[in-house]
Amino acid sequence: MSSKFRNPFKLRASEKIESEVGFLRLFSPHVLEALQEKHQKGELWENVLLIHSSPGGGKTSLLRAFEPASLITLLNTKSSSEYKDLFNALKKIEVISSNQVKLLGISLQCTRNYQVLEDLDVSEAQKKRLFFSLINSRVILATLRSACKLKGKRYPDDLKDFKFQYNNEDNFFKSLQVPCNGEELNNWASGIERQIYRLVDSFLPIDDLVIEGHDELISILTLNPKSLTLDGNPICSRMVFMFDDAHKLSFAQRASLKQYIFEKRGNHNIWISERLEALKPEENLGSFKERDFQVLNLENFWRNYPAKLSKILQNISDKRAAISTEEVTSFQEYLTENLNEENIKEKLTRILEETEKSLMQTSKYTNRFDDWVRYTKEYDGSLLDKALLMKEVEILINRNMGKPQLSLDFPLAVNELHEKMNSDVVNAAKLFMSINYELPYYYSFKTLVKLASFNIEQFLSFSAEMFEEMISKKIRGDEIVLSDSKQNSIIKRVADVKWKKIDTEVPYAENIQKFLKSFGAFSKQQTYKANAPYAPGVSGFSIKPNKERMFGEELWMTDKIYEPLIEVISTCVAYNLLEKQTVNQGKKGQVWDVYYLNRWLCVIFGLPLSYGGFRHKSPDELIKWIK
Structure with missing residues (x-):
């Protein structure tokens, strides 16, 4: 299958890129800098890591880089200039060495109908046992598949070559004689999965069906490099269990999974990726206190290192342009950086x-x-x-x-x-x-970087339309370079499409659009005062106490009067319509949580793309923006 595409900027989700070569060609090694920082602090391994972002933040792509197929491809092409930077980046965090893949990445998609268990007519305790049983069976099956891929074995034909060295001292395995070989372990796990499928599809009472329920995540407790061997040797130096799209689980399932993992912890490597929409409103609005786990918010990381993000997006755009079938082999150089003064x-x-x-x-x-x-x-x-x-x-x-x-x-x-x-x-x-005076304002590669709002997919959504126009100009035989006015019109068009999508893609859409329109009008009124008091402009607000009630942050957030406001702001943060930043202002040590418009919303309201300008608003003032 060809690894070239007409418009590679339109490729979003990593799972849509079938070949590992195609995926790795588009994956920027600079994305791993977020993990390198954790590694340098000793926080990456033997830990629980929650990976948060809004849709399109790059969670799934990040996890895919640690799967065996990706790592083996890199090991086999480590001398290639195309992959050398990525290989070295993974080497720095002890995932790979010059002669072997050291990590077994085990990926489990949480999108595979776990929520149907919530519809069963059983007690909450039984639902939890079934959920843990299904997780255990799938983690074991995923581990065996990954082990075969890592060691060049065929799944399931060569599973007998693997040994599961576990003495069952905790009596976790009631219907499996352990130690055993990989085939026996695979059959046991497949049997549990089939039993649960039959239960979901059956009209019989659950008591008439015999299913091995689990109170523990025995898969994570028992699988490790020492317990899974090949020819008497550990299959890897380290394992990482990666739960992708955990926001797809039911609220109860997410809570029980995370609570169990946080409490057990141990020296396991567990990564859980989830969208911000899955977090409670107080987690999106308040401060996230890290205790027995680490949190990596991808957008917040790049917000702290904007120069690194610019480098990543340039790298991504170069890689994507290079694999276009239309021979438009560059991107940034075809974007005009200055106003055309003759045209205006x-x-x-x-x-x-x-x-x-x-x-x-x-x-x-x-x-x-x-x-x-x-x-x-x-x-x-x-x-x-x-x-x-x-x-x-x-x-x-x-x-x-x-x-x-x-x-x-x-x-x-x-x-x-x-x-x-x-x-x-x-x-x-x-x-x-x-x-x-309707002059072009939103143009240039620097503007596209700002429009990303620290989200890679958002950058691609604007860049894809720019690249499409470049392709059209090449086909027509015109000069490929996009003028300032053409870029400006494309950016405005894409922003308009995003605004219309709020109706169908975001909860509480009606209230959210009312709120954003009011916020945009307020920001515009503040920005365009003749003396420009908040130059270059206002695009954010912080929440101050109500004077008459003297509510602090914690108090107003628990008042039912403000539930619609809490729903709107927390949902805007979760869907990256508002960007939450901490800002020092006022008395020494005083810190404000400031909510800025996502930069594409600045285009909608004709606002500058810089940060900084914000105004203090009380909950009473903010809730009026919904009415």
């Missing part, structure tokens, strides 16, 4: 005329800004530079007009103007100019 010459002229008229009007009432206005008129630069300068001066004049004057009405010197100019004022001027 008329609009720039209008900006200059209208802004100059506004400045002259101000000069009628005071001579304080005469030198500033004269400086802008005499400034020798391009139309774009002059228009931008005038907008900056207009903002600074509006700021000064709002301040009480303690001196006589003497003209302010030009050097005072330069002292007040900074990057925030420049960025606010660019925003005002672009949005008010």
Whole structure:
């Protein structure tokens, strides 16, 4: 099967990429830096790791890199320049060495109809025993399949070659004589799985069916490198049990699985990946306290290391463009990074005329800004530079007009103007100019990185449409480079599609869209004030206590009055519509949880893509945004 695709940017979920070669070609080694940091701190192995993200954060792709098929492919091609960086990254965390795969990665998908057990007419205790039995059977079967793959054996034909060395001192195996060989272990586990299938499909009472129920996750307790051997030798140095998509389990199943694992812990390696939507509202809104486990929130990790994320996304885009069948072998170089000034010459002229008229009007009432206005008129630069300068001066004049004057009405010197100019004022001027006069604003590869909001799939959703346009231009025989205006229109179109999808893909959609529209309108009103007080703009809020009730965070979150607000904010965080960040502001040591709009929502409301600007709002004020 070919490992090339027409538009590789449209490949999202790793499970849709069938071949290991195709998967590894698209997998960026820089993604592993999140695990390397855990490894350096001694927190990666002999531990429980919860891997959290919103949809598209890269959880499944990360786990797939640790499966035997991926690791064997890497070992066999370790000298290839295409895979060398990935091989070395895995070597650093002791997964692979120059001559062997040291880790047996055992992946269990939690999407395989576990929830049907909740529909059985049995007690909660019986449901839990059946759930644990099904987990045990599937973990054992997955382990045996992975062991065969790792050792180049055929499953199930060669299972007799493996030995399960366990003395059953805890009497976990009631209907299996242990020690035993791999085939016997496989038959035992398959039998339990079949029994549970028959129970689910049967009309008979459960008492009429004999099923071996389990109170323990015996699979995890008994499977380890010493207990599973081949030719008398351990099959690996280390095992990791990877539970993928745990959010697909029922609430009770997730709770019992995690509680058991947290309590038992031991020296097992257990990774559980789940979406933020599965967490309780207080976990999404409050602080996650790590105790007997580690948490890796993928979006939060990249938020702390934005430069690394930019490098990863560049690497991903290069890898994807390289395997296109349409021979558009690059991505970033075909994205214009600057405004085309010739195409907007008329609009720039209008900006200059209208802004100059506004400045002259101000000069009628005071001579304080005469030198500033004269400086802008005499400034020798391009139309774009002059228009931008005038907008900056207009903002600074509006700021000064709002301040009480303690001196006589003497003209302010030009050097005072330069002292007040900074990057925030420049960025606010660019925003005002672009949005008010419909100039391209959202374009360039840097903009795509910001639009990702630290989510790889979100980056691909915008990049795929950009790459599709590149392919179309190549087929037509046009220059492949995408102009600033074309990028701007594509980004706005993709953002509009995402907004419409909220209706069908997000719970509480009606209230959430009301809330986001109100939040967007508020942010726009704050951002576009003439004096740009929160330059370059506002796109976040923090929650302050209600004055009359003096509620702290913990108190208002337990008040039923605010349940609709809690549902909306926690769901927005879970689905990556709001990005939660901690910000130091105010008194020394004072920390605020700030909820920023996902960057694609900034496109919807015509806001800048930078972070920083936020306003304090009380629960009473916020709940009005839903009504």
